[in-house]
Amino acid sequence: MRRFVVDAGRSTTRSFGLHLAAVLLGSALLLPGVTARAQECLDCHGQPGSSVSFKDGSSKDVTIDPDAWAASVHGSMGAACTDCHTEHKEYPHPEVSASSARDYTLSHYTSCQQCHEDQFKKQLDGVHIKAIAAGNKNAAVCSDCHNPHTQRKITGEGGKLLPEGRLGIPKTCARCHGEIQSRYRQSVHGRALVDGNPDVPTCIDCHGVHNIADPRTAEFRLASPRLCADCHTDRKKMAKYKLSTQVLRTYVADFHGSTVTLFERRHPDQVTNKPVCYDCHGVHDIARVDDPKKGLEVKANLLRTCRKCHPDATMNFPDAWLSHYVPTRDRNPVVYWAQVAYAILIPTVVGGMALFVATDLVRRRIDHRRHLERRHRVEPS
């Protein structure tokens, strides 16, 4: 990450730049002049009531809450407003060129690039910037997810996401994906997150952050069982919830999963019509398996799931299917005993055959030798 830009014309700016370097190196000094520079702007902008209007009739409130600014990551580091607003050194300000409030936002986020090059570059590969390029102005840019005037620190030691940063993520996305977030909030994952649970996925564990990929591609679909399995095969994580870690193994062993796995290897870019985890469990509305309305242990719910692809399935259709169970004596006795029988029968039969062949061979050798000995005796040379 780059330092704040040094404005060569002003000594205060320069010393701020140097000072920031010190902060970034770990010193905790603060230069009083820095806050004073922001204060110049806040003298007006701290007062509510003003706004800026755009040609299309939209407008933006220009009030900046001084307390929120002081507590923000940029404000508390001593940033000057003009580090980002390079053209606003004087009042009256230069005329605004954006023709709408949305255009204003879209023309300002580029100011983040100078200091957050990494995130900026990644974002260029993400769905949001691609959607904007394709003409959808409502897709997210930096300042939609991070208000530059109020954004708090979200990462701690070693760049790890802080608990409060994590908790806030679904709300950030909900500014535009409200319906998905409300479904997520009701899901087994989302409900647990509200209590601060660090083990469940938030939006970004499944989608990424700055380089979000389109989740409706064949590639994403085929890779998705891995995504779920990362957590659901983690013994330590799952033990807390007494959840089976066999779900991937049994899925892959199942005819649905084995075809998807094979398919993925041969045609990584084509859609498969076999179910992946979320065809059965749902995506943003995943429920506990014993949930009466959606849980898959409830037969009516399970049948509804099968019927998405097997429209003629009858009530006993799922019975032939082992689901994630490793067969046991109680749960799938027929399959279990068949497996036990095989486990005993196969070694016995194969072993028996081998023994038979071996003894037969020995017998033939002995017979052969005896036969030769007899011939020697009958026809002496």
Ligand code: HEC
């Ligand atoms: C004398 C009061 C005053 C001062 C001082 C002031 N502003 Fe403003 N600012 C306004 C008003 C009023 C508006 C609303 C639009 C307009 O009238 O230009 C505004 C609008 C803005 C806008 C939004 C519109 C645009 O031009 O992009 C920004 C950004 C802005 N000010 C930044 C700053 C910064 C940074 C400073 C400090 C260097 C500052 N202002 C100092 C009064 C002030």
Ligand code: HEC
């Ligand atoms: C880290 C960069 C950054 C800093 C520092 C910063 N701003 Fe902004 N500011 C922006 C961006 C980006 C926008 C456009 C946001 C949008 O439209 O979503 C903006 C928008 C504004 C607006 C227009 C109204 C609005 O909220 O969108 C005003 C007024 C403004 N800033 C004033 C200030 C003042 C005053 C300060 C210092 C106290 C300041 N800014 C510090 C990046 C910054």
Ligand code: HEC
């Ligand atoms: C002039 C340099 C500069 C600009 C421009 C700037 N930032 Fe920052 N930003 C910083 C610094 C320095 C930090 C503190 C980094 C740290 O503590 O690790 C920071 C922190 C952040 C954080 C919190 C990061 C964390 O790890 O907790 C976010 C989010 C952020 N900035 C977003 C933005 C956005 C969005 C913009 C554009 C509107 C922007 N920044 C523009 C310098 C800048």
Ligand code: HEC
């Ligand atoms: C769709 C919402 C969204 C957009 C757009 C977005 N961010 Fe983020 N950003 C997040 C979330 C959520 C996190 C926390 C995730 C984490 O730290 O793992 C984050 C984390 C960060 C951090 C902390 C360090 C890191 O990488 O985790 C910085 C700095 C940052 N963003 C800057 C930016 C900048 C600059 C842009 C624009 C180029 C941007 N963000 C665009 C949602 C967004």
Ligand code: HEC
């Ligand atoms: C400012 C609004 C806004 C915010 C905030 C936002 N998004 Fe989006 N997002 C959009 C728009 C608009 C699209 C593009 C829809 C389209 O073109 O189909 C989109 C597309 C997506 C897509 C691709 C699927 C699709 O429908 O195209 C995913 C995945 C996505 N967003 C995830 C997220 C996540 C995760 C977050 C939070 C970290 C987030 N978004 C925050 C507006 C937003």
Ligand code: HEC
């Ligand atoms: C457990 C993983 C997971 C979590 C958590 C998750 N998603 Fe998704 N999301 C997916 C998958 C898988 C798809 C693809 C679904 C499909 O193709 O039908 C998807 C699709 C999407 C789409 C595009 C398709 C649509 O349904 O409109 C958006 C937008 C989206 N997610 C946003 C979010 C947001 C916002 C959150 C957080 C509130 C979130 N997701 C949480 C896995 C997840």
Ligand code: HEC
């Ligand atoms: C064809 C439908 C189907 C597919 C595909 C599927 N599941 Fe399941 N899953 C079920 C059913 C039915 C249950 C409830 C009965 C059971 O436990 O077998 C279940 C149960 C579960 C449980 C709860 C286990 C427990 O200990 O109670 C988890 C976790 C789970 N599945 C995750 C996954 C993951 C991860 C994948 C993909 C790798 C996946 N499922 C694929 C149908 C499916």
Ligand code: HEC
């Ligand atoms: C970041 C880790 C993580 C990811 C990724 C994840 N899960 Fe989970 N999942 C959990 C945890 C932890 C729980 C237990 C939550 C609780 O009970 O409070 C859970 C619970 C579940 C349950 C409910 C089991 C029951 O009956 O109690 C199902 C079903 C499930 N997940 C399926 C999925 C599917 C399908 C995916 C992929 C689309 C997925 N999970 C991705 C961590 C994860």
Ligand code: HEC
């Ligand atoms: C996303 C779609 C999808 C879902 C959901 C789904 N299946 Fe399938 N299933 C398939 C496809 C595709 C095949 C392969 C058909 C073929 O190869 O001819 C298949 C094959 C089968 C077969 C093998 C016999 C046959 O008809 O070829 C059984 C048994 C089966 N599924 C049971 C189930 C059960 C039980 C459920 C519900 C728990 C279920 N399926 C859910 C798509 C699905």
